Amino acid sequence: MGGLFTILGGESRSNIARLFPDGTVDLSFNPGANRTVNGIALQPDGSILVGGAFTVLAGQSRQRIGRLNNTEPATESLSFDGSSITWLRGGTSPEVWRTSFDFSTNGTDWVSLGQGTRIPGGWRLTGVGLPANGFIRARGYVCAGDGADWFVESVAPATASIRVSLVRDGAEVVLSWTGGRGPYQVQQNTDLGNPNGWTDLGEPVLTNWIVLPIRSGNVFLRVRGQ
Template sequence: MLPVHTLFVGYAAVGAAMLLVCLPARAQTTQLDPAFRPVQATMLQNGVPVPATIQDVVRQADGRYVIGGNFTAINGVAASGLARLEADGTVDVAFTNTVRTDGPVTSLALQPDGRLVVGGSFTTLAGSARTYLGRLEPSGVLDASFVPYTPPAYAAGGVSKVLLQPDGNVLVLGRFNLRGAGQPEQYLVRLSGSTGQDDPGFRFALPTPDTSPRTIRLQPDGHMVLGGNGPSYRQALLLGRLRPDGTLDGSFSALESTFTSELNALELDASGRIYAGGMFQNGNGNPFLRRYLPSGALDPAFLYPRTFTVQNAGTVRALALQPNGRLLVAQANGAERLLPNGSFDTSFTATIGGTIQRFLVQPDGAILVAGAALTGTTAPSAVGLVRLLDANVLRVQPSVAEARTAAWPVPAHEVLWLELDASSRPRRVQLLDALGRTVRTLEQPATSLQLPLAGLPAGLYCLQVEYAGADRVMRRLVLE
């Protein structure tokens, strides 16, 4: 099948028949990667292995993966909270034995130099005392230069998110004391990337009582978008923006909850728009997934189809924005993908269900899906990580042939002038009517030519130019 590039001209409003004729077919492309073994994550419950959660995954420069969660075994190999996988999903036993923790790992951040910041609810990491946070060398041994304050652990404590800043400093989200003995509990701090010590120039305070920060994203200008949840009995901040020093940015239209709500996942696109996923019991917009403008105002152009009563909706747990602008969404029914306007992307045919916690889109377009008891594979029920292959992930640059193909005038009358790309070697020009019937054909056309239209009824048509380089350029036009 020829790859198709489409360039649209003519009327913006066209009939359904012409859409079928002149839009390229979207192949159903999603599949499990046969070169990657589905990863089983288990933990012991009353001495019996049960499915565990892979909470986070990062990809190292050499193509291997580090995973974190509450597991005690990966693919049957002993692994305590952290493990490294080869590119095919098998366990790197030596590394995995080195990086053991005594509690769950919830968040990972890979530095450009290969060192790995690890956050969770542990008190030991790689054989040394580290309460909730530490850093590993590329070899897996503890980085002794990164020494956050290590207080006694407590039942409600832990790190939920670690995020690297461009200057190397580390934002840490959760519930802990990383500032020193006698300090009140913190929910968001910034640590020195060199030493792991608290940065006194960053001071975040809960903007509303009982706010529980859950996730954070860094904007290019140093501001941060913060998401959280709150109880049913008090208003709490769901979505807000922080200045680089950690104080609340009053110019942003913050969203507060009026009933039990949660914001679990955030994504930012290149234009600064904010995708927020969770469960919203208040305010305008979809109850599970919304897009906000950079100002904090709701974006009415994004219309997610699922609601409480339609499409079997469920809480959104994870989001990932692909390079081509499509959005991966993990909700109660499993993984799905949306087009930029919020509608379903029907070319995404994965049937991955279960509790999805994390998407990771690789530079080559492969998609990692991490979570617990993932379904949609032929592997047993304890699958915690799979890799998908899909053709509609990376940004596709327009072909040279598409850029150099011109047709005029529009609307057309007795004749259509064409200018074709000589370097791509045009093979055939066809004109199709609204029902897909070929009404004009020119074989081996010249690069500059006229296509006669006399005798054709007025209406909508599709021009197809086929090139020897396997490109097909398509344009809609109107004949008067």
């Protein structure tokens, strides 16, 4: 947003600032203008056109009009950890609002999961339980301020990642994990260069831990969910 101010939301800003949808000030954005900013327009590549009575913008001499370039690459990720869906966006990816999340079993017919909550760097929906197979979708509305408004979306498999930890307990190790969906299959491999070398360690389990004896030599372990 632009105007004639030196403080916005309790933060020092010179006539231009960026706000998150919840009204808080984006601390990473502080170009500054030496006089009033009257107009702002967002371009599709994330650049910002600025117009006003200023002669200096972002420390550079500009006569009443300038463009703020976002030189970082556009990045985004959509993930599901078993209970929460997180949509992270950065770089030249434009800011979105009215964000919603959906689920589909076939990638065509979608069921709404609800509205997302703003978090640093993106949006999140918590308290989500999904079937074993399917897809998740995040959609957000971009308001450029010049009539060029549009939706952006990201789609990903609804596969929950599994985070594994290993703790030694005497002559045994306790392998535990979070995320994913059971039953879980623990596998071992003695050579990571051999992708076909993984073998099952016992039967699938419904718990999120297993105790294994310590073996000599290099042994690599992984846990696979459903």
